[in-house]
Amino acid sequence: MTVRMRHTRSHTGNRRSHHALKVQNIAQCQHCAAPIRPHTVCMNCGRYQERQVVDVLKKLTKKEKKRKQKELAAQEAEAAESKPLDAASLSKK
Ligand SMILES: [Zn+2]
Numbered sequence: 001m002t003v004r005m006r007h008t009r010s011h012t013g014n015r016r017s018h019h020a021l022k023v024q025n026i027a028q029c030q031h032c033a034a035p036i037r038p039h040t041v042c043m044n045c046g047r048y049q050e051r052q053v054v055d056v057l058k059k060l061t062k063k064e065k066k067r068k069q070k071e072l073a074a075q076e077a078e079a080a081e082s083k084p085l086d087a088a089s090l091s092k093k
Contacts, residue, residue, distance in 0.1 A: 032075040033082075045072055 027038045034044040046054035057065050
């Protein structure tokens with residue numbers, strides 16, 4: 001072991017003042033409403049900004065695939081049902 005330079009509690013505290021964890025931002029997938037990190041592909045439905053970029057069903061077995069397809073269809077229906085109000089759709093009425 002090397003002999004380290006003298007340090008004080010103050011120096012230790014100063015160094016550790018940057019060790020705190022930051023709260024992650026969590027957005028909602030526009031398609032399936034799953035919680036996702038902003039600017040990332042949704043790993044639940046494989047979409048990025050309403051565009052399919054990852055085939056989430058590819059690696060699954062036949063049984064899992066069927067279940068996942070059913071789940072996604074249900075989420076899609078639910079998301080379409082509970083869409084938030086926006087100015088464009090309100091102005092049509
Ligand atoms: Zn999604």
